[in-house]
Amino acid sequence: MEEGRQERAEAAPPEEEQRVARRRRRSRRRWALGTAALVAAGGVAVAATLGLGGGSGADPAASTLPPNTTKVTKQTLKDTQDADGELGYGPSSSATSRQKGTVTALPESGATVSRGRAMYEVDNDPVTLMYGTQPAYRPMEIGTEGKDVKQLEENLSALGYTGFTVDDEFTYDTYEAVLEWQDDRGLEETGKVELGSVVFAPGAIRVDGLEIGEGEPISPGKKLYSYTGTDRAVTVELETSDQRLAKEGATVDVTLPGEETVQGKIDEVSTKIVPATQGEEASTTIEVVIWMTGAKARKAVEKLSSAAVDVSFTSETRADVLTVPVTALLALQEGGFGVEVVNGTTTSYVPVETGLFAGGRVEISGQGIAEGTVVGVPK
CATH class of the missing domain: 2.40.420 (conserved putative lor/sdh protein from methanococcus maripaludis s2 fold)
Structure with a gap:
C-alpha cells in the first residue's frame, strides 16, 4: 500500500505540484x-x-x-516654511510737528540724519534728532524726572557734553549742559528743553518721502515727511495661521536675487488689519520685520535699493x-x-x-x- 501511495505521488501532474506550492506560499503570507x-x-x-x-x-x-x-x-x-519678502528699509514712521510756525529747512528725500543733526527747521530753529525709544511728550527742565530725561542725558553725553550724571533726574548740572548744547545749536539759551525741539528715534533715519515743502506753514500734528531706519530690512506678510513661524529674535535665511543666502533676525512682529472697502472684505495679516545681521548680510544688500526675496522660517528644531x-x-x-x-x-x-x-x-x-x-x- 505504501508503494501505491508513492507511485501515485510520483505520477501527480506538474500542474498539481505547482498549485500545492502556491497554496503553501499564500498560507505563509496570509x-x-x-x-x-x-x-x-x-x-x-x-x-x-x-x-x-x-x-x-x-x-x-x-x-x-x-x-x-x-x-x-x-x-x-x-x-x-518659505515666504515671499520685500527688501527695503523696514516700516516707516512720520516726522510730525509739535510746534507752530513756518518750515524753513527740510532734508532731501533719501537723505540720512544722525544723532545731533537737524531733522528740519521751524522759523530757522533746528529740531534735533536724538536716539531713544521713549517719544518726547513734555518739556524737560530742572526737577523733571523720567525715562525721557535719561534719554536726553544719554544723548548729551554721546554728543560730548559732560558735568552731569546720566540718570532719570534733570538736575542743575543737566541744566548747564543743556545751556551749552543750546548755545552750540544756535537756540535760545534757556536751559529748558521745549516740547518739539528734539525728536527721539531708535537710531539714524533715512528720509523716505516729503509731505510738505519749505516755506509752508505748520502747526502741531502736521506731518512733514516719512522716514525709515538706515539699516536694510526685509518685510514679510504672513497669514494669521502661520503666526507660529514669527518669533521675535529668531534667525531666518534670506535668499537674495542671484541665489545668495544670508541670515537675518526677526525684530518686530505685528498684526496688520486692512479695513473692508466696497467689494473687498477686511483682512488680517502678520507683518514681520527682519533686519540683516552680520557683515556678510549687510555687504550683500548694500547695493540693492529694493528687491523681492525668499525668506525661510524655522518653526521647530x-x-x-x-x-x-x-x-x-x-x-x-x-x-x-x-x-x-x-x-x-x-x-x-x-x-x-x-x-x-x-x-x-x-x-x-x-x-x-x-x-x-x-x-x-x-x-
Missing part, C-alpha cells in the same frame, strides 16, 4: 494586506499597511527581504534625533506606525513613535531602533 497611502504631517509617503493580529511587539521574521533599504541616521531636523525617510514608515492595521528592520537575511516589523516630520524625513524611536539600524523602504 497576514500581508497590500499597500495603502499614508498622509503624514510634513510629507506624503506610500507605506505598507500591516495586520499584526493585535500583537504589541515585533512581528515574526518576514519571508522575503524588502526591495530597498536605508539606515537609521542621527541628525538635526528643522521644520521650515530637533537636534541629534534618529530619523528615516518618511517612505520607510509602515501604517499598522492596529494603529500607529512601524518600520521593517532588516537583520541579515531576515526582517521583523517594529512599532515606532514618530516625532517631527521635516524635509522628507521623520523622527522615530522604538525598541531596538538605533543609529545604523537597517530598515526596509517599500516600493
